[in-house]
Amino acid sequence: MDELQQLRAFGKNVADPSADALSRGRRGLVEHIGLQPAIAKPNSRKRFAFFGGTTALAAGALVATLVFTDVLGLAGWQGGADAAAASALSDAAAAAIENSDPVVGPGQYLKVDTEAVFMGQVQNADWENFAYLETQNLQMYVPADRSDEWVLVTEPRAAIKVFGEGFEEEAQESARASFEEEEISRAPYGGFDNSKPRDWRLDELPRDPQRLLNYIYRVTAGHGVSADGQAFDFISTTLRTGVVPADLRAALYRAVAGIPGVEITDEAATLNGRTGVAFGREEKDGYLYEIIIDPETGLLIGERIVQLVDSKFVPVFAGDVIGWTALTTTVVDDAPAGGSLCGNGGEPVNGLGSGQCSDPNRPQTD
Structure with a gap:
């Protein structure tokens, strides 16, 4: 034996x-x-x-x-997604393969449009706690030749929902303070804001779903609330890049089917005007994490986080959606002009690739 x-x-x-x-x-x-x-x-x-x-x-x-x-x-050691979710994920994987990826020709760009919303919590001058949902929208232009300049447009932030009454003005002020003006960053290999080149190393990931899931458990071991939850997060984060090719996208969907606790949480989940199937997993931290897939095309529509328990500090209750990301990819002929390595108008500091830029709004001292 x-x-x-x-x-x-x-x-x-x-x-x-x-x-x-x-x-x-x-x-x-x-x-x-x-x-x-x-x-x-x-x-x-x-x-x-x-x-x-x-x-x-x-x-x-x-x-x-x-x-x-x-x-x-760990793939299959404790079972996987429930039967309905596993079947729907298999169908989504097949759809991903059947629908070819957009071809980015010479001089063109893959435009990855991300409309994101996350929750902010603030305490005002009267020591009152409140929460709100804040936008964080980006457009990333990836050239056909990845060594050319990538362009990133970061939009101003705004509060779109306030939890509780009487804090609308304070929520807008808080959102504007975090990011008030549009910024354009540009850098070879996507090294925006003096960061290191972007390299997701997607070509190195296994295409066999079980080997892929085992790899994911290995590289995420010891992180997150749970091993299964961290594997789900790895897959969600990878898909969120918007540059995952169809064969890997299909393998990732089938890998999700091997994660225990995954189930269909919404058969008609809508983000940014697009409707798909939500596959989610409840975590011990009190949140439901979902990915939403278009069953017809196999494309990722986005992600969503739902609160499962009432908050003790702010008026956010079980069932409230506290964040989401909607993703759209298209091929375009041009990218916005202007901008710099440090989109805020500053200069690189501590060497190239340090991830640090000077703040042009801070007075310089001798």
Whole structure:
């Protein structure tokens, strides 16, 4: 009997290893291969309950090992999305393949239009807490030759919804203070605001859904509220770039189907005038995280976050949508003129790629 058969047989007779056991096993393997500083090892004299010569910790270590070798990993270890969601995600993946990606010709740009909304919380001069939804809209122009200049347009921010009454003016002032004027940044390889070149390394990601999901669990291990939630977030964040090719987009959808807890949360979710199917997962932090996909084209429409519990500090209640991102991609012939590496009009500081620019509005001192 090989190791995988032993693992499957073990799983039929005892409960799944605890999250703590999985975490310890994963940390041990990470330490072994040198991906992070050494971690103090548990007391070797501590006893564990045995079954067939295998401990819960050993089972956790074996699962972690399989994650890192892409043989089995966490993909499928605890099941996946419910049947309806898995079927709809498979259909979306097929639609993504059937609908070819737009072709960006020489001199053209892929325009990635992002309309985002997030929640801000503020305490005013009277020590009153309030919350509001604030826009953060961007247009990114990616040239056919990625080494050419990319262009990023960042729009002024505005408050579009206030939670509670009597704070509308204060919410608008707070939004304008965070970003009051349009900015245009331009840089080769998308290194806007003196940042490092943008390289999502999408070509290196596996196209096999199970290997892809195992890879995602591996690179996100130890982050986020939960391993499954962080895997879902990785996929959502990758899709949000707007530059994911159809074959990888299809693989990511099928990878979502392998994440436990994912279900169809809204069969007619609308963002920015477009309607699709929302696939979501509830997290222990009290939020429902969703991705919304057009079932006809397999294109990502956007993301949405829904609050699941009443807030204790501001008038935001269970069921309130507290943020979303709507994504649209098109091919255009031109990008806006003007702008600079530091879109705020400042100059790079601390060297190229430092991610830092001077503030032209701050008085200079000798």
